[in-house]
């Protein structure tokens with residue numbers, strides 16, 4: 003199988019390059035070699051590689067910055083996936099794409115199902131929703147995986163930010179009224195490879211929710227990161243209203259994994275278990291001091 007992967011330098015993309023390798027020949031691109039802001043380059047790369055499978059792990063993920071760059075976010079998160087989808091259809095290939103809990107407004111009191119109506123409350127969420135629609139509207143074979151709260155030991159993410167801040171401040175204040183499921187990028191990449199492999203015969207395409215099992219708040223996540231890391235900086239709970247972010251965030255980010263569990267017999271591990279494994283396997287001090295998050 004020939005596999006075209008975008009976003010190879012991202013959290014999920016980096017893991018995917020490894021998890022997809024057993025499935026075939028992976029042609030992995032970073033922004034420098036395949037810029038999603040350049041439609042001609044997208045078409046050119048896909049036609050050069052002639053993939054059976056395209057996995058789009060590249061995205062505009064700067065949630066706050068998207069408020070001031072909504073057109074760029076839309077171009078990367080909606081127009082580009084639309085072009086990938088057209089090319090996928092032309093080739094009769096399969097497109098795997100990621101979307102987000104931020105397509106929802108977060109007002110539902112229970113985990114979101116795939117059938118719930120999206121209603122994004124920030125520019126990033128709107129751009130990701132348009133990306134889903136562009137893919138669905140193209141008629142290409144596709145799998146859209148909505149996930150949430152991704153972390154790992156590379157790049158910028160909540161986990162690395164908390165580890166850095168805990169070393170710089172005597173106390174942290176973290177939002178406690180937004181709940182979700184922190185998802186380790188490696189779990190998502192491993193599951194993606196499993197699904198793509200099983201779907202070689204086109205068994206089940208469409209849109210699925212796929213995030214870690216369990217639930218916590220950002221505050222609960224921060225406390226667990228520090229507990230497992232043996233750092234005793236206290237974490238005080240604060241509220242969304244007290245924390246001034248440029249973009250609004252949904253209060254409930256929980257995605258029900260019931261559909262994917264039923265269809266694929268697949269469930270990501272409980273977030274706490276994966277966090278412990280992630281932290282244990284990393285040479286923590288080395289990674290954090292070498293590439294501190296913003």
Ligand SMILES: NC(=O)c1ccc[n+]([C@@H]2O[C@H](COP(=O)([O-])OP(=O)(O)OC[C@H]3O[C@@H](n4cnc5c(N)ncnc54)[C@H](OP(=O)(O)O)[C@@H]3O)[C@@H](O)[C@H]2O)c1
Nearest residue numbers: 009011012013014033037038060061063100102149151152
């Ligand atoms: N992060 C989360 O919490 C979260 C939550 C829900 C869903 N998701 C979705 O999950 C997927 C993977 O996210 P992630 O956490 O792995 O994101 P990430 O770590 O921010 O990686 C995104 C990658 O996209 C690349 N990229 C950005 N603009 C590009 C462009 N114009 N052309 C080509 N590449 C470009 C980035 O390139 P550079 O390396 O050059 O920056 C980066 O390698 C995305 O679809 C995201 O929307 C993420």
